[in-house]
Amino acid sequence: MKVGMVFGDGVSGKGAKEVLKKMKYEIIMVDDKTGMSSDSAEELLDKTNVFIKSPGIPYTHLVNKAFEMNVEVIDEIELAYRYMKSSGIKTKIVAVTGSNGKTTVTSKITELLQRAGFKCEHAGNIGNSFGELICSRNDLDYIVLELSSYQLENLKTFKADIAMVINLSPDHLSRYKSKEEYFDAKFNIGKNQTEEDIFIYNLNDKDSLKRLSRITGNKQGVTVNTGKEKAVCFTDGESVIYKGEKVLNVKELSLKGKHNLENVLFIVAAAENIGIDKEIVKEFLYTTKPLEHRMERFYKWKNVLFVNDSKGTNIDSTCFAIDAYKGAVLICGGKEKGLPLDELVEKIRENIEEVYLIGEMTERFKEALLLGGYPNRRIYAAGDMKNAVKMLREKLSGDEEKTILLSPSTSSFDQFPNFETRGKVFKELVKEYFEEGEEL
Structure with a gap:
C-alpha cells in the first residue's frame, strides 16, 4: 500500500487526509501541536510515497528532508486535482488569485454561477478545502478555487479551465526572499494550460505583464485604465464593455469603488467565457451585496x-x-x-x-x-x-x-x-x- 504523509492538521491537512483515504493510501498525520512530531515523522520518510505540505507551514527541516530524499512534495490542491482526474470527475475549475480582491471575485463568481443554474461551490483559501469538497461532491459543474501563493507553490499537474490573476502587490515577504518570488508563485495558477483554457489578467498591472510569456493558455486582458485597445473587457468610466458590447452601467453596480470595478471586470470576463446570459449577469451585479469584512x-x-x-x-x-x-x-x-x-x-x-x-x-x-x-x-x-x-x-x-x-x-x-x-x-x-x- 502506498503511504502519504500529511504535514499540518488544519483545514487543508484534513482535506488531504480525506483524499488519501479515497485513493487507498496509508496515512501518516504529522502536526507538532496535535499529532506526530516532525522528529518522529522524519524516521518514516523512507517509506513515504508522497508528502503533502499544508500551505501555512514554512519549509521546515522535515519538508527540506523530504526534498533531499526525493520524496514527492505537493500541496493538497495538487493532490485533490489528481484524485478528481483519476476518478473521472468532470467538474470544471475556475482558479482565482491576486494580492487583493480574490475573495470577492471567488465568492461572486460562485454566486453568479449558482444564480445561472449551475451546480457550483467555492473552496481553497475560502471555506472548504478543495480535497474535502471534491470528495463529498462529485456532481458539481464548477468549483471556484481561491488560491493563495502558498497553495500555488508545489503544483505539478494541476490545470484550471479558467485561471485569473487579479493584481500583484508585495505581500508575505517574511516567507519569500523577494516580491518577485512571491509574484512568480502567484503565476503558477496558469501552469499546464492549453489554448482551450482561459487565462484572465490585468492589463494595468505591470508585474503581471512581465510574466505573461510563461502562460500557455488563451490570454485575455481586462483593464480599468491603460491598454483598453488590447482588452476583452474594460470600462470607459460609464459602462463595462466586453468585446465591444456594452454589458453594464457602472453607476448601477452594487459593488462600489475602483477596486471593485476591477473585480467586476474579472467576473464579467469569466461569465462571458462560461456563457452566462448577459441579463443574468446584469441583474446579479446590480443587486449583489458586498462581502462581510471588506469595506x-x-x-x-x-x-x-x-x-x-x-x-x-x-x-x-x-x-x-x-x-x-x-x-x-x-x-x-x-x-x-x-x-x-x-x-x-x-x-x-x-x-x-x-x-x-x-x-x-x-x-x-x-x-x-x-x-x-x-x-x-x-x-x-x-x-x-x-x-x-x-x-x-x-x-x-x-x-x-x-x-x-x-x-x-x-x-x-x-x-x-x-x-x-x-x-x-x-x-x-x-x-x-x-x-x-x-x-x-
Missing part, C-alpha cells in the same frame, strides 16, 4: 460611521480603503510581515485624521509614521482592538461627522486566528461600547 459599513452611532475592513490584510488593500474613506480615523496594525510602509504612510499623512495602532507592528508603524511627517499627537498606540475601541468611545462625542475605519494592512495572526475573527471582534466591541447606535 463593510455595519454600524452608525450618532454622526459616527463604523467600517469593518478586516480583510484589508496588505498595504494596497488599506490604501484602497483610505481612498474610499478620506478623512477617516484609522485602526491599523497586526502581524509583522516585513512589508515596506512608505506608500501607506504617505496615504495616511494625506488622508487620515488619526491613527490607532494595534498588534505586533505598533512600534515600527509609529516610527514610520513619525519619519513620514505624520504628527505624534494624532498617533495612539492602543495595543489591542478592545483598547482601541475603548479609547475611541472615551474621546468621541458623536456631534461631528466621522468615519472609524478598521483596515489593518496586514494579517491577524499575532492576536486573532484569522481576519474573520478580527472583524467580528471589532463589530462586537463597537456595538458594546457604542450601544445606543444602530446596525446598517
Whole structure:
C-alpha cells in the first residue's frame, strides 16, 4: 500500500487526509501541536510515497528532508486535482488569485454561477478545502478555487479551465526572499494550460505583464485604465464593455469603488467565457451585496460611521480603503510581515485624521509614521482592538461627522486566528461600547 504523509492538521491537512483515504493510501498525520512530531515523522520518510505540505507551514527541516530524499512534495490542491482526474470527475475549475480582491471575485463568481443554474461551490483559501469538497461532491459543474501563493507553490499537474490573476502587490515577504518570488508563485495558477483554457489578467498591472510569456493558455486582458485597445473587457468610466458590447452601467453596480470595478471586470470576463446570459449577469451585479469584512459599513452611532475592513490584510488593500474613506480615523496594525510602509504612510499623512495602532507592528508603524511627517499627537498606540475601541468611545462625542475605519494592512495572526475573527471582534466591541447606535 502506498503511504502519504500529511504535514499540518488544519483545514487543508484534513482535506488531504480525506483524499488519501479515497485513493487507498496509508496515512501518516504529522502536526507538532496535535499529532506526530516532525522528529518522529522524519524516521518514516523512507517509506513515504508522497508528502503533502499544508500551505501555512514554512519549509521546515522535515519538508527540506523530504526534498533531499526525493520524496514527492505537493500541496493538497495538487493532490485533490489528481484524485478528481483519476476518478473521472468532470467538474470544471475556475482558479482565482491576486494580492487583493480574490475573495470577492471567488465568492461572486460562485454566486453568479449558482444564480445561472449551475451546480457550483467555492473552496481553497475560502471555506472548504478543495480535497474535502471534491470528495463529498462529485456532481458539481464548477468549483471556484481561491488560491493563495502558498497553495500555488508545489503544483505539478494541476490545470484550471479558467485561471485569473487579479493584481500583484508585495505581500508575505517574511516567507519569500523577494516580491518577485512571491509574484512568480502567484503565476503558477496558469501552469499546464492549453489554448482551450482561459487565462484572465490585468492589463494595468505591470508585474503581471512581465510574466505573461510563461502562460500557455488563451490570454485575455481586462483593464480599468491603460491598454483598453488590447482588452476583452474594460470600462470607459460609464459602462463595462466586453468585446465591444456594452454589458453594464457602472453607476448601477452594487459593488462600489475602483477596486471593485476591477473585480467586476474579472467576473464579467469569466461569465462571458462560461456563457452566462448577459441579463443574468446584469441583474446579479446590480443587486449583489458586498462581502462581510471588506469595506463593510455595519454600524452608525450618532454622526459616527463604523467600517469593518478586516480583510484589508496588505498595504494596497488599506490604501484602497483610505481612498474610499478620506478623512477617516484609522485602526491599523497586526502581524509583522516585513512589508515596506512608505506608500501607506504617505496615504495616511494625506488622508487620515488619526491613527490607532494595534498588534505586533505598533512600534515600527509609529516610527514610520513619525519619519513620514505624520504628527505624534494624532498617533495612539492602543495595543489591542478592545483598547482601541475603548479609547475611541472615551474621546468621541458623536456631534461631528466621522468615519472609524478598521483596515489593518496586514494579517491577524499575532492576536486573532484569522481576519474573520478580527472583524467580528471589532463589530462586537463597537456595538458594546457604542450601544445606543444602530446596525446598517
